[in-house]
Amino acid sequence: MGFSLTRSLPNLISLARLVLVPAIISMISAQRWKEASVVFVVAGVSDALDGWIARSFNLRSELGAYLDPLADKALIVSIYVTLAIVGVLPATIAIIVVARDAMIVGAFMISWFLDKPVEVRPLLISKLNTLVQLTCAALVLGAKAFDVATGAWLGPLIYLVAALSLASLGAYFNGWIRHMSV
Template identity: 70%
Template sequence: MDFHNFGSLPNLITFGRLILVPVIISLITAQRWKEACVAFIVAGISDGLDGWIAKTFNWRTELGAYLDPIADKALLVSIFVTLAIVGAIPATIAIIVVARDVMIVGAFLIARILDKPLKVRPLWISKLNTLAQILFAALVLSVEAFGVSKGAWFDASLYIVAALALASLGAYFNRWIRHMSA
């Protein structure tokens, strides 16, 4: 079967990640932590897997270039907001994560409206930010699922996730300013 002809295997994996978002949110709100943790880990692994397959087999598509970051944002924004609502993480970290994404999407939209569209290319700091957010969310879900105590690692992780989100926002903002000034 040639997946490349109907959207590629990486795109199908990404669609699967999108489908998992409401499932994970429902599991968290029902406090079915173990199931939510497993589903989230599957979604997190799928994020790396779809990119690896696309690069390794040269199955990159324009749809995938847009769909993958949308799936990442849908997953992470939903997870952080839901974890904040149920009290598993401070609302401040959810606000930072969501505000970063809203500002970046807003900048891309403004560039497009002003007929100066930017290419969708994730920066290395953005990839590191996404990885940190996925790992942090998985750790929080694991804590809730297995009753592990939140220790100093939790506060340190909060600061790391916040710092990476803000650094990533700064890097994108710098790129956007240079692009818009050219």
């Protein structure tokens, strides 16, 4: 089966999102907030777009099942770590976001090494978590880009990101523990 641009479109969009990650990180590091904000929104929209195209036109693929979440995680983890490094977000939230993803990937790898692979399937809580994480990052970048005070909304939003990240981790671990017969 050869390469088909149409069949590969969702995967190409995911790859483009991966390519945007270093650009966004570079812009944040240089405090080019408006550019970082615009490119981040483009990356976020690409996440919705590739999924919609794959579902609507039955273009799902095994590669896409891995590539899309990899692009999401690269974007989210990189953004949270970079925003913490430049002092815009507390390090604690970056640690929670990174630790959640590292633990889930670690569990999947252990399953694979033990020849009991877990099906890659996002949970509803995980989709909500990703949406809130992306929204928080977009709002923070937008606030920096347009010099808007984060004031009263940032604290509760960070707590929501932390709570959803931990709830999502718990849901994945619960399924993983049952799958592994621990």
